[in-house]
Amino acid sequence: MTEQHVLIVDDEPKYLRLINFNLKSDGYGTSCVATGEEAVAVAAARHIDLVVLDIMLPGIDGFEVCTRIREFSNVPIIMLTARGHDEDKVKGLRLGADDYVTKPFSAQELTARVAAVLRRSLVSDLGGAPPIKEIGRLKIDFAERRVTAGGAEVSLTPTEYRLLSQLALNAGKVVVQDDLIEQVWGPGYDSDVLRVTVRRLRQKLERDPGDPELVRNVPGVGYVLGGSR
Amino acid sequence: MEASEREPAYPPSTGGASRIAALSFVRWPLFRRFSGLTLTWRFALVSFVILLTGMLIIGWWVTRQIEQGVLNRTASVTASFVSSAVAPLLVDLSEGDEITLDRMNDLDVLLTETELGRRVVSFKVWSPSGEILYSPDREMVGRTFVVSDHLASALEGRTVSEISDLSEPENEFERSRYSRLLETYTPLRSLGSDRITGAVEFYEETAILEAELADSKFRSWLIVGGATVLMYMLLVGMVGHASRTISWQRRELAHAEAQNELDRMKEEFVSGISHELRTPLGLIRGYSTTLLRQNVEFSSETGQEFLQVIADESANLERMIEDLLDTSRIQAGTLAIRPAAVRLRDLLDGALERAMPALGERGRSVTIKHAAEDPEVMADRGRVEQVMYNLLDNSARYSAPDTPINIRAMLRADKVLVEVADRGVGIPASELESVFEPFWRGRSAVASQARGTGLGLAVSRAIVEAQGGRIWAQSGPGRGTRMRFTLPLAQSSPISDDSEPA
Numbered sequence: 001m002t003e004q005h006v007l008i009v010d011d012e013p014k015y016l017r018l019i020n021f022n023l024k025s026d027g028y029g030t031s032c033v034a035t036g037e038e039a040v041a042v043a044a045a046r047h048i049d050l051v052v053l054d055i056m057l058p059g060i061d062g063f064e065v066c067t068r069i070r071e072f073s074n075v076p077i078i079m080l081t082a083r084g085h086d087e088d089k090v091k092g093l094r095l096g097a098d099d100y101v102t103k104p105f106s107a108q109e110l111t112a113r114v115a116a117v118l119r120r121s122l123v124s125d126l127g128g129a130p131p132i133k134e135i136g137r138l139k140i141d142f143a144e145r146r147v148t149a150g151g152a153e154v155s156l157t158p159t160e161y162r163l164l165s166q167l168a169l170n171a172g173k174v175v176v177q178d179d180l181i182e183q184v185w186g187p188g189y190d191s192d193v194l195r196v197t198v199r200r201l202r203q204k205l206e207r208d209p210g211d212p213e214l215v216r217n218v219p220g221v222g223y224v225l226g227g228s229r
Numbered sequence: 230m231e232a233s234e235r236e237p238a239y240p241p242s243t244g245g246a247s248r249i250a251a252l253s254f255v256r257w258p259l260f261r262r263f264s265g266l267t268l269t270w271r272f273a274l275v276s277f278v279i280l281l282t283g284m285l286i287i288g289w290w291v292t293r294q295i296e297q298g299v300l301n302r303t304a305s306v307t308a309s310f311v312s313s314a315v316a317p318l319l320v321d322l323s324e325g326d327e328i329t330l331d332r333m334n335d336l337d338v339l340l341t342e343t344e345l346g347r348r349v350v351s352f353k354v355w356s357p358s359g360e361i362l363y364s365p366d367r368e369m370v371g372r373t374f375v376v377s378d379h380l381a382s383a384l385e386g387r388t389v390s391e392i393s394d395l396s397e398p399e400n401e402f403e404r405s406r407y408s409r410l411l412e413t414y415t416p417l418r419s420l421g422s423d424r425i426t427g428a429v430e431f432y433e434e435t436a437i438l439e440a441e442l443a444d445s446k447f448r449s450w451l452i453v454g455g456a457t458v459l460m461y462m463l464l465v466g467m468v469g470h471a472s473r474t475i476s477w478q479r480r481e482l483a484h485a486e487a488q489n490e491l492d493r494m495k496e497e498f499v500s501g502i503s504h505e506l507r508t509p510l511g512l513i514r515g516y517s518t519t520l521l522r523q524n525v526e527f528s529s530e531t532g533q534e535f536l537q538v539i540a541d542e543s544a545n546l547e548r549m550i551e552d553l554l555d556t557s558r559i560q561a562g563t564l565a566i567r568p569a570a571v572r573l574r575d576l577l578d579g580a581l582e583r584a585m586p587a588l589g590e591r592g593r594s595v596t597i598k599h600a601a602e603d604p605e606v607m608a609d610r611g612r613v614e615q616v617m618y619n620l621l622d623n624s625a626r627y628s629a630p631d632t633p634i635n636i637r638a639m640l641r642a643d644k645v646l647v648e649v650a651d652r653g654v655g656i657p658a659s660e661l662e663s664v665f666e667p668f669w670r671g672r673s674a675v676a677s678q679a680r681g682t683g684l685g686l687a688v689s690r691a692i693v694e695a696q697g698g699r700i701w702a703q704s705g706p707g708r709g710t711r712m713r714f715t716l717p718l719a720q721s722s723p724i725s726d727d728s729e730p731a
Contacts, residue, residue, distance in 0.1 A: 012508065014538055018515045025525045082507060104511035106518035 121158030304390035383414035580617035628653025
């Protein structure tokens, strides 16, 4: 497998050094930048497999960086947030980040999270499912990892794709919320990540995101893809 | 002292006050006193004046009405009586006629021997032209006087009366016997027709009348006065109560707002602190857990490097916590300063050494120029080292690594001046004082990204001032910064080159 390349963005040099050392020790290639502008530039200039992004940056902040990168790439993004600032976490997720790590973190937490997010974006553990699935106006090509809605191709981040896949595998059947979270992110996450990602998915797939036909909520239980009303 | 300082905080009335000011511009000092009073007192004063004026006006009007009423009542009764007694005797009197002597004698009899005499002490008969046709005093008969208003009214058909002091020339006779009489004019009509042929003027004694009047007036004044006082007390009471309630509510509101503000500041303080403390904590956690990783190779340089970070950040954390504690000690007034006599040179050298971690990287150039006189100062050594650390740390942080930092000490009369100068980004003139405020982080981009709690200078100021000194900044944007503070000389320190301990 070719080396995966991670872009690290933090304005505190000691953090850059810390994260860089750990990721390099795990065999990733790295690029380190200290400002948001540089981060966007590097993400646009070369192939990146993952971005580790600090929220608190001078100049343009982490949220802005996330938004700008999402304009041209679905590269997975992990935010570095401060503990106790849940609103940052939700805001980041809304803007397209895939996951988050709160400071202070241990080396183990960081490396585990990086590995998990990268795994998510690569592995398609669908085993035995037909390569192409059509639900209403939605068409998912699992082999090519291509999704179209109403004929138009839709660009999804790895997390969104993974969530959609889970729902698609169980198309027409309700998937329990906790199961969904565990499948896509892992244990120990609260429902915020799910809620925000569903919202993003609806924005991209539905004709009317406010009145969804495809990704439907079953109150108190979970979500279902398609199915009758 | 400003009169308004005595007022409890309440918004100054603009319109009313300025109107009053306009009216009282002559009596400026009085106005100042007035505007210094509370709402209740102002209201009491103003309403007192208004009610007093009102009371006087109403009382005067009421008594006048009563007086008029009594007079009219008395007069009209007597008038009809007189007319019925006098008129028959003069029934054939035409305009221009004179009354015969016989008739006059008959009229005299009316006065002395009839009921009329008991009511009336005298009467005259007037012709329409102002000539006296009859009077008990025969000398008045035939004389003509200017037709007075009352006489004219009577000649037009109205009965009018008043209490007279008999000062008019026609009252010669009456004046000789009385000082005041009730004068009434009533028209004389020829019997059977309404043609007015003259007027009768009659006089009544006033004593009883006046007594009755005085009694009525007294009673009406009493009622009006009493009602006014009652109303006044009620109004003032109500306003006083309302005013007290407003004051109380305002105090409560201010208190609540102050409390909210305090809570908000505490909230901000706590979240600001948490944020600052998290960076060294995060680095300590990150680097220590990294070193604990199992399948990783650490070269000894890397190991050293990481351990150094842990050590430095621990020290940073400790310093931040101390700054925080010092800040709360300052607020509680318990910051402990224990000055002792110490050689300035030793003090500064020690401070510089202690500050090395803040300056350490890449061997920053720091020069120190001691005071030639080698004085002794009265200072808490540890605390002054803390101040120097803060100043040097700031200079290091806010200036380029390749620019020098210069420390100078100078003797000035009864104190020592220490200066820490850098060639960094500088402080804008408008912020030279603000930088000493707790949590002040400055407005520039550089300042806001610099680490630290923003407490260093606030604590430094508290320390310097507790030792009887001053600390201030001289700077300009892009022109570097010179931080200066003073230390008092140790009392027994002679100002000479060979200083000896006391």
